[in-house]
Amino acid sequence: xxxxxxxxxxxxxxxxxxxxxxxxxxxxxxxxxxxxxxxxxxxxxxxxxxxxxxxxxxxxxxxxxxxxxxxxxxxxxxxxxxxxxxxxxxxxxxxxxxxxxxxxxxxxxxxxxxxxxxxxxxxxxxxxxxxxxxxxxxxxxxxxxxxxxxxxxxxxxxxxxxxxxxxxxxxxxxxxxxxxxxxxxxxxxxxxxxxxxxxxxxxxxxxxxxxxxxxxxxxxxxxxxxxxxxxxxxxxxxxxxxxxxxxxxxxxxxxxx
Amino acid sequence: xxxxxxxxxxxxxxxxxxxxxxxxxxxxxxxxxxxxxxxxxxxxxxxxxxxxxxxxxxxxxxxxxxxxxxxxxxxxxxxxxxxxxxxxxxxxxxxxxxxxxxxxxxxxxxxxxxxxxxxxxxxxxxxxxxxxxxxxxxxxxxxxxxxxxxxxxxxxxxxxxxxxxxxxxxxxxxxxxxxxxxxxxxxxxxxxxxxxxxxxxxxxxxxxxxxxxxxxxxxxxxxxxxxxxxxxxxxxxxxxxxxxxxxxxxxxxxxxxxxxxxxxxxxxxxxxxxxxxxxxxxxxxxxxxxxxxxxxxxxxxxxxxxxxxxxxxxxxxxxxxxxx
Numbered sequence: 212x213x214x215x216x217x218x219x220x221x222x223x224x225x226x227x228x229x230x231x232x233x234x235x236x237x238x239x240x241x242x243x244x245x246x247x248x249x250x251x252x253x254x255x256x257x258x259x260x261x262x263x264x265x266x267x268x269x270x271x272x273x274x275x276x277x278x279x280x281x282x283x284x285x286x287x288x289x290x291x292x293x294x295x296x297x298x299x300x301x302x303x304x305x306x307x308x309x310x311x312x313x314x315x316x317x318x319x320x321x322x323x324x325x326x327x328x329x330x331x332x333x334x335x336x337x338x339x340x341x342x343x344x345x346x347x348x349x350x351x352x353x354x355x356x357x358x359x360x361x362x363x364x365x366x367x368x369x370x371x372x373x374x375x376x377x378x379x380x381x382x383x384x385x386x387x388x389x390x391x392x393x394x395x396x397x398x399x400x401x402x403x404x405x406x407x408x409x410x411x412x413x414x415x416x417x418x419x420x421x422x423x424x425x426x427x428x429x430x431x432x433x434x435x436x437x438x439x440x441x442x443x444x445x446x447x448x449x450x451x452x453x454x455x456x457x458x459x460x461x462x463x464x465x466x467x468x
Numbered sequence: 469x470x471x472x473x474x475x476x477x478x479x480x481x482x483x484x485x486x487x488x489x490x491x492x493x494x495x496x497x498x499x500x501x502x503x504x505x506x507x508x509x510x511x512x513x514x515x516x517x518x519x520x521x522x523x524x525x526x527x528x529x530x531x532x533x534x535x536x537x538x539x540x541x542x543x544x545x546x547x548x549x550x551x552x553x554x555x556x557x558x559x560x561x562x563x564x565x566x567x568x569x570x571x572x573x574x575x576x577x578x579x580x581x582x583x584x585x586x587x588x589x590x591x592x593x594x595x596x597x598x599x600x601x602x603x604x605x606x607x608x609x610x611x612x613x614x615x616x617x618x619x620x621x622x623x624x625x626x627x628x629x630x631x632x633x634x635x636x637x638x639x640x641x642x643x644x645x646x647x648x649x650x651x652x653x654x655x656x657x658x659x660x661x662x663x664x665x666x667x668x669x670x671x672x673x674x675x676x677x678x679x680x681x682x683x684x685x686x687x688x689x690x691x692x693x694x695x696x697x698x699x700x701x702x703x704x705x706x707x708x709x710x711x712x713x714x715x716x717x718x719x720x721x722x723x724x725x726x727x728x729x730x731x732x733x734x735x736x737x738x739x740x741x742x743x744x745x746x747x748x749x750x751x752x753x754x755x756x757x758x759x760x761x762x763x764x765x766x767x768x769x770x771x772x773x774x775x776x777x778x779x780x781x782x783x784x785x786x787x788x789x790x791x792x
Contacts, residue, residue: 213575220572228560231601299554303617306520306550308542309573468523 214310221317222324225291229325239284239325243333247276251340254400263402266343266431273337274426275399277358278419280333281326282393285362286386288322289373296377302468311461315370315454322366323359330358334430346430353429353439360446361422367453374460393419398427418449471531472498472625472657473519478528479681480514488514489525490681496674499655501647503672505662505768507783511681512661513553516629519659520550533624546574549618549626553633555610556617559603563594563613566602567620574621584620592616592646608639615646625657626650632667640667647671665768665780677768679776679783693766696774699740700764701747703733706757716754720746729778736774740764 229236251272258268295301304314334351338344344351372385394400396413397420403411414420425442428435473496480489489511496502504512517523519532521541530537533547550556557566564585571581589598592612597605602613611631618626628647632640648671650656662668668675669689676686685692701723705713710728717726717735722743725736737743740763751758764770772780 216577217572220569224558224561224565224569227565231560295558298559299552299556300558302517302522302552302554303550303556303570304573306522306545306548306552307570307573308545308575465523468517 214313217309217313218317218320221313222320225318225321226324229321239329240332242284243276243280243329244336246280247273247333247336247340250276250400257401260402260405262405267341269337269340269342270431271402271427272400273333273342274354274430275397275423277330277333277354277426278361278397278399278422279390279394280329281358281362281422282365282419283386283390284326284329285322285364285366286369286390287382288318288366289369289371289382290379291318292370292373293377293379293382296373296464301464305461305465312454312458314461315367315457318370319363319366319454319457323363326362327355327359330355342431344430345432346428346434350430350434353434353443354426357422357426357429357443357446360443360450361418364418364446364450364453367450367457371453371457371460374457374464377464393417396420397423399423418446421445470498470534471495473502473530473532473659475515475519475530476528478515478518478525478530480518480523480525480527487681489518489528491528492678492682493528494676494683494686496657496659498657499651500673501651501658501660501671503660503662503668503675504678505665505668505672505675505772506678507663507780510663510678510783512663512678513629514681515678516550516552516627516659516661519544520548520627521545522550546621547624549621549623551614551618551626551628551631553630555602555614557602557610557613560601562599562601563589563605563616564598566613567617570617570620576621588616588620606639607635608642611635611639611643612646615643619650623656625659628658628660630661630663632662632664644670665772669768675768677772677775679772684775685771689768692768692771696736696766696770698736698738699766700770700773701735701737701740701743702762702764703735703747703751704759704761705731705733706759709756712754713751713756716750716756717747720750723747725774727777732779734773734779 251269254272255268257263292301369382369386373382376382396410396417398414399419421442425439429439473494476493478489478492481487492511492515504515506512518525519530519537521537521544524538532544535543535547537544567585567588568581571585576584589595592615594609594613594616597609602610605613632643635643647658651658660671672689674688676683703713710731710733713733714726714728717723723735723737727734744761744763748758748761769780776783
């Protein structure tokens with residue numbers, strides 16, 4: 212109970228920062244729209260590749276953009292910890308009896324909520340551009356869930372890296388290093404049957420791809436329940452695992468003080 | 469009297485070879501202000517971090533409010549308030565939000581929390597600024613918010629790590645009055661670190677002078693100063709005449725503890741005023757030119773010099789150079 216209250220208070224702190232910075236809100240909300248329009252224009256021709264059967268280009272790309280954005284948006288979550296460490300906030304919090312898991316979980320939930328909001332915007336814009344959500348509202352909700360779970364996993368990892376490295380540069384390096392390879396080693400932008408075999412193999416183990424596959428099946432196609440449920444299960448497991456690692460990283464951080 | 473804080477033989481090193489704590493021991497009686505005085509890098513903040521369970525020592529043991537810091541860190545955290553060197557408040561949140569968040573971290577909530585937050589804002593003169601972001605506060609206001617946050621859960625022991633560093637003189641005096649009030653009216657045990665002699669002298673009922681990770685001398689400010697017996701004479705010398713100057717004073721009656729630090733000669737005399745002419749004559753006889761002669765009455769600066777073997781200001785700036 213106390214743990215839940217503390218987690219919510221940490222989430223609330225993030226949400227307040229978010230709504231009090233109108234420029235930040237505008238950028239966060241504009242980003243998904245720009246991505247969808249740019250990637251949509253760039254990859255319009257993929258529907259003409261022989262063997263492509265993903266329907267219209269907007270139908271195919273929308274879940275891919277959602278997932279890419281979830282990773283890149285949540286990847287920066289650790290910046291908050293780095294600011295808190297530099298400002299003395301982290302040490303004050305750690306000198307209190309607060310449950311360490313709440314410090315991570317609170318910021319992770321905040322990151323997931325922002326991603327959920329961004330996903331809603333992408334979904335609406337894609338709808339305006341003619342996307343056909345075969346899965347209906349339920350399918351779209353599952354797409355949002357999948358994006359939020361993936362965001363949660365990466366937000367925890369980002370927090371963990373922040374606690375271990377404590378340097379902005381290190382976190383920027385780690386996030387930039389990871390985002391594009393993980394996106395390209397998935398079917399986010401290209402149909403699985405059209406990518407080289409080794410990428411297909413790697414993608415099987417890539418959480419980003421689990422989210423793309425599940426989101427696409429749920430929202431844009433006739434849902435494959437077995438596929439969606441298993442990928443959601445895997446994403447939940449990864450999110451819990453990375454939350455555990457991030458919570459443990461507090462002890463590592465304190466040892467270095 | 470029972471000890472609210474006791475630390476025994478604390479050791480801690482940071483790789484590759486910084487020995488932050490080298491067998492530091494202190495004991496703080498309940499309801500008193502204890503000062504840890506020393507230059508930058510002496511080990512004061514590391515001591516606070518160990519006692520506040522932010523980090524673990526490599527060796528030694530410590531109890532705070534009767535709880536062992538290694539065996540039950542969470543128990544210690546419940547009993548203490550910590551005001552660190554840096555502002556611990558979230559800059560983008562308002563004063564009120566900072567206090568509420570802090571209260572929740574200590575398991576206080578609901579009406580109880582709202583009441584305490586409102587009282588605390590009034591008490592620290594932040595009532596009008598309660599709903600403004602903390603980053604818009606002046607240095608003194610931020611420091612008051614830090615202390616309000618450290619006290620919200622009514623701790624038995626309060627750690628104040630360099631509470632007035634960076635404050636303007638007016639805000640510093642206000643902070644001193646607040647700290648005195650906490651000790652007198654609330655009988656709170658306070659461990660204060662500072663590198664201001666004046667601050668330690670005014671606030672601490674007992675103090676330990678810390679140098680290179682250990683306590684070099686401990687006592688009340690009065691005891692430490694009266695232990696000096698007499699005045700200190702500082703002679704600033706021309707070029708490299710230090711050796712000769714030291715010899716010149718070594719055999720002089722009424723002058724003792726002659727030591728050389730760089731181009732400055734330190735010596736102690738029971739009656740400094742009477743000794744100065746003799747000191748100048750002795751230097752002159754050897755052809756040593758004195759650039760300036762200063763006489764210092766007993767002060768904590770002199771206590772530090774005597775026990776740490778070097779002048780406080782010099783140790784302080786040396787450390788800063790190393791840090792930079």
